Amino acid sequence: MNAPPTPGRGLRRFGWPRRVFSQVLLMQLAIITGVTILVTGLFLAPLSDQLDDQAMRRALAIAQSTAAQPDIVEDLSSTDPSHRGPVQSAAERIRRATGAEYVVVMDGRGVRWSHPSADRIGAVVSTDPGEALRGREVMEIDSGTLGRSARGKVPLVNDSGEVIGAVSVGIEYDSVRARLLGAIPGLLAYAGGALAVGALAAYLISRRLQRQTHDLAFSDISALLTEREAMLHGIREGVVALDGAGRVRLLNDEAQRLLGVGPEAAGRPLEEVLGAGRTTDVLSGRVVGDDLLAVRGSRVLLANRMPTDDRGAVVTLRDRTELEHLGRELDSTTGLIDALRAQDHEHANRLHTLLGLLELEMHEDAMEFVTEVVGVHRATAEQVTEKVQDPLLAALLVGKATVAAERGVALRLAPDTLLPDRVVDPRGLVTVVGNLVDNATDAAAGSDGARIEVGLRAEGRTVILGVRDSGPGVPSDQHASIFTEGWSTKDVPAHGKRGLGLALVRRLAERQGGGVTVSDADGGGAVFTVVLPDALAEPGPLDATDPAAGLGGAAAPGGPPPAIHPATTGEQR
Numbered sequence: 001m002n003a004p005p006t007p008g009r010g011l012r013r014f015g016w017p018r019r020v021f022s023q024v025l026l027m028q029l030a031i032i033t034g035v036t037i038l039v040t041g042l043f044l045a046p047l048s049d050q051l052d053d054q055a056m057r058r059a060l061a062i063a064q065s066t067a068a069q070p071d072i073v074e075d076l077s078s079t080d081p082s083h084r085g086p087v088q089s090a091a092e093r094i095r096r097a098t099g100a101e102y103v104v105v106m107d108g109r110g111v112r113w114s115h116p117s118a119d120r121i122g123a124v125v126s127t128d129p130g131e132a133l134r135g136r137e138v139m140e141i142d143s144g145t146l147g148r149s150a151r152g153k154v155p156l157v158n159d160s161g162e163v164i165g166a167v168s169v170g171i172e173y174d175s176v177r178a179r180l181l182g183a184i185p186g187l188l189a190y191a192g193g194a195l196a197v198g199a200l201a202a203y204l205i206s207r208r209l210q211r212q213t214h215d216l217a218f219s220d221i222s223a224l225l226t227e228r229e230a231m232l233h234g235i236r237e238g239v240v241a242l243d244g245a246g247r248v249r250l251l252n253d254e255a256q257r258l259l260g261v262g263p264e265a266a267g268r269p270l271e272e273v274l275g276a277g278r279t280t281d282v283l284s285g286r287v288v289g290d291d292l293l294a295v296r297g298s299r300v301l302l303a304n305r306m307p308t309d310d311r312g313a314v315v316t317l318r319d320r321t322e323l324e325h326l327g328r329e330l331d332s333t334t335g336l337i338d339a340l341r342a343q344d345h346e347h348a349n350r351l352h353t354l355l356g357l358l359e360l361e362m363h364e365d366a367m368e369f370v371t372e373v374v375g376v377h378r379a380t381a382e383q384v385t386e387k388v389q390d391p392l393l394a395a396l397l398v399g400k401a402t403v404a405a406e407r408g409v410a411l412r413l414a415p416d417t418l419l420p421d422r423v424v425d426p427r428g429l430v431t432v433v434g435n436l437v438d439n440a441t442d443a444a445a446g447s448d449g450a451r452i453e454v455g456l457r458a459e460g461r462t463v464i465l466g467v468r469d470s471g472p473g474v475p476s477d478q479h480a481s482i483f484t485e486g487w488s489t490k491d492v493p494a495h496g497k498r499g500l501g502l503a504l505v506r507r508l509a510e511r512q513g514g515g516v517t518v519s520d521a522d523g524g525g526a527v528f529t530v531v532l533p534d535a536l537a538e539p540g541p542l543d544a545t546d547p548a549a550g551l552g553g554a555a556a557p558g559g560p561p562p563a564i565h566p567a568t569t570g571e572q573r
Contacts, residue, residue, distance in 0.1 A: 022206075024205075024206050024209055025202060025203060025206040028198075028202035028205070028206065029199055029202055032195060032198035032199060032202060033195060036191050036194055036195045036198070037191075039191070040187060040188070040191045052141060052150060055150035055171045055173070056139040056140065056141065056150045056151065056152060056171075057139065057152070058150075058152075058171055059100065059139070059149075059150050059151055059152035059169040059170060059171045060137060060139050060152030060153075060154065060169070061152070062094065062098050062100055062103065062152065062169040063103075063137075063152040063153060063154040063167045063168065063169040064137075064152075064154050065094070066090075066091070066094050066103060066105070066154075066167045066169065067154045067155070067156050067157075067166075067167045069090065071086070071090060072087060072090055072091075072105060072156070072167075073156055073157075073158055073159075073164065075087045075090070076105065076107060076113060076156065076164060076165055077158065077164060081107075081111060081112065081113045081121050081122045082121065083118030083119075083121050085113065087105050087113040087114050088113065088114040088115075088118070088121060090114075091103040091104070091105050091113075091114030092114065092116070095116065098169075100169050100170060100171055101116075101146055101149050101170045101171060101172040102115065102116045102146055102149075102168075102169070102170045103167070103168075103169050104125065104167070104168045104169075104170075105156070105165065105166075105167050106125055106129060106165050106166050106167075106168065107164065107165040108133060108163065108164055108165055109124070110124045110125050110129045110133070111123070111124055111125075112124070112125055113165075116146070117145075120145065125144075125168065126144045126145045127142055127144050127151075127168075129153065129166050129168070131153065132153035132154065132155050132166035132167075132168070133155065133163060133165070133166055134155075134163070135155045135157075135163050136155070137152070137153065137154050137155070138151070138152070138153040139151070139152050141173065144170070146170065147172075147173070148173040149170035149171055149172055149173050150170065150171040150173060151168060151169065151170045151171075152168070152169050153166055153167070153168045153169075154166065154167050235252070235254065236254060237254060237316050237317065237318055238251075238252065238254040238255030238256075238257070238258045238259070238301075238316065238317030238318070238319075239251070239252045239254070239255055239314065239315070239316055239317075240255050240259075240283060240314070240315045240317065241312065241313075241314050241315075242270060242283070242284070242312045242313045242314075242315070243310065243312045244310055244311035244312050245269075246269055246270050246271075246284055247267060247268060247269050247270070248265050248266050248267065248268055248269075248270060248273055249266065249267075249312065250266055251263070251265060251266065254317070255317055258296065258299060258301060258317050258319055259273075259274065259279075259296055259317070260296065260297055261273055261274070270283055270284055271284075274296075278294050278295070278484055278503075279294040279295070279296050279301070279303075282294045282303045282305070282315075283303065283305070283315050285305055285307070285313060288305075290304060291303075291304060292304070292305075293320075295503045295504060295507055297507065297511070299319060300319075300320045300504075301317050301318065301319065301320065302317070302318040302319075302320045303315055303316070303317050303318075304316050350369075353369065354366055354369060354370065357369065383413065384397050384398050384401075384413065387413055387417040387418055387419070387456075388413070388417065388419050388456060389419060389420055389421040390419060390421050390423045390426055390429075391421075392426045392427070392429075392430050393419065393423070393426065393429060393430060393433060393456070396430050396433060396434055396437075397411070397413070397433070397437075397454065400434070400437045400438075400441070403441070404437075404441050404452060407441060407445045407450075408445060408446070408450055409441050409444045409445055409450040409451065409452055410450065410451045410452070411437070411441075411451075411452045411453075411454065412451070412452070412453055412454075413453070413454055413455070413456075414453050414454065414455030414456075414457075414466065416455060416457055417454070417455050417456050417457060418456075418457055418458065419456040419457065419458060419463065420458060420536065420539070422536045422537040422538075422539060423463070423535060423536060423537075424534070424535055424536065424537055425535065428508050429463070429465075429532070429535065431504065431505075431508060432465065432505050432508055432509065432530055432532075433454070433456075433465065433467075435502065435504060435505050436465070436467040436505060436528050436530070437452065437454065437467060439502065439528075440452045440467050440468075440469035440471070440526075440528075441469075442471075443469045443471025443472065443525070443526065444469040444470045444471045444525070447470050447471055447472070448470075449470060450470055451469075451470050452467065452468065452469050452470075453466075453467075453468040453469075454466070454467055454468075455467075455468075458536055460536075461533070461534050461535065461536045461537070461538070462514075462531065462532065462533045462534070462535065462536070463531075463532045463535040463536060464529070464530070464531055464532075465529070465530040465531075465532070466527060466528070466529050466530075467527070467528045468521050468525060468526070468527045468528075469521070469525045469526055470521075470523075470524060470525045471524075471525050471526065472524070472525075473520055473521070473524060473525050473526045474518050474520075474526045476520075479517075479518050479519075482502055482518065483502050483503060483505075483506040483516065484503060502516075505528075505530065509530050509531070509532060513533045513534065514530065514531040514532045514533050514535075515530075515531060516528065516529065516530045516531075517529050
């Protein structure tokens with residue numbers, strides 16, 4: 001089979017070329033040639049008029065000089081017209097000296113007193129001398145007995161100011177045409193030189209265009225643009241192109257969705273579109289590396305940046321929000337599996353102990369042992385559900401307490417903890433508490449007297465969360481950097497990246513108009529404080545009048561069920 005033709009390299013054919021280089025070159029040459037011809041024509045048209053005007057003015061000047069000679073005026077008044085007369089002699093002398101075609105002196109009746117052809121002396125002139133005889137100077141191109149000529153006519157005036165005749169001087173028109181034709185070769189030479197320079201410049205520009213367009217045809221460029229648009233807006237990765245000045249050149253549909261911006265962002269600086277933050281630093285290249293993490297709103301993005309030849313860049317974005325969520329669930333599941341494995345060993349030991357007590361017929365001791373074990377778990381669940389009335393948060397804290405206990409960390413609630421069941425966004429608050437407790441557990445594990453204290457209290461509609469741990473604490477110079485994406489002191493897990501938990505906590509807090517801070521705890525460790533304004537709904541009539549609304553026991557008739565039933569919790573654990 002024959003290989004398919006390379007784009008833009010089809011079979012040679014005559015006619016209009018297909019390459020961008022060839023078409024642009026031909027168009028430029030046509031434009032340059034047309035402009036050169038037009039300029040040459042526009043220059044020649046006034047040149048002919050200028051030469052005519054110069055010839056007429058020269059004839060008029062000769063006529064004025066002739067009329068100013070007093071001898072001619074005197075001879076015209078005192079002699080008769082004759083081919084040997086003084087007027088004829090003076091006129092011929094002037095004609096030969098100036099190179100004029102003729103110098104004719106006439107009287108007031110239009111009778112010639114001088115002429116290059118002596119036999120015409122004494123006859124009336126062939127053209128109308130009326131204007132000159134009426135005292136006006138005349139310049140014109142006209143035809144007479146000697147052919148076409150450029151003429152100047154001046155009246156002859158005596159001492160008393162009376163017009164007694166006129167002087168008519170003619171310049172041969174063929175000499176004017178000869179001057180015009182003589183100027184054309186030089187003009188064409190200049191035009192040809194300009195055309196050659198323009199053609200060379202057009203060729204160089206077209207060659208540069210050929211390199212930049214990779215010798216493609218216009219149809220190929222149009223097809224490539226169509227394919228690019230289809231590809232950019234069809235792929236499931238975000239693509240952001242930046243120019244050398246850091247302005248957004250283009251965003252595809254996926255990038256607009258991931259970054260939360262619209263098509264109007266094109267052409268604007270990146271900082272103006274996204275604002276300050278790690279996402280802007282990653283996209284602008286101030287943070288370098290492969291597979292860089294950034295958080296935009298509630299989304300976790302994976303960015304890769306590729307510079308371009310024009311000092312711009314193309315950035316690809318992938319949405320890792322669900323993957324990070326699954327990774328965190330995997331971490332939690334792994335922790336729960338470890339906790340269940342440890343509980344399995346503990347449960348086996350308890351069963352062996354119970355079996356031994358029963359075999360020894362120590363029934364009362366066996367009953368006390370079972371009561372004690374169940375009571376510990378029941379007390380923990382009751383303590384949590386009494387102070388944290390939101391079901392999701394209560395369940396989270398009970399589970400986290402179990403996982404922390406298996407790692408040798410004691411999790412307890414602060415004495416002033418009391419959170420009503422009016423949380424506007426329980427899942428968001430669960431994310432914040434879960435991330436902070438996980439980090440606190442990792443920090444406190446292995447320390448002397450490992451412990452975590454969680455405090456949740458309401459002030460009006462504001463929720464204030466505090467998580468204190470007994471770990472090594474956070475250095476003062478890192479209190480701000482720990483909330484940036486990618487910052488972590490932990491090893492990278494198998495499923496992905498670290499350094500997102502605290503960044504998500506900060507974003508969730510800021511989204512609700514609050515914030516998160518870290519400080520040093522008394523006696524060592526760190527205290528994370530999160531303030532969430534408007535995190536609670538306004539209290540209803542039932543919340544204000546029913547005493548059972550603030551307890552963790554059974555709900556009032558018609559109200560919500562209790563958060564976690566103590567017996568059920570004890571049996572499950």
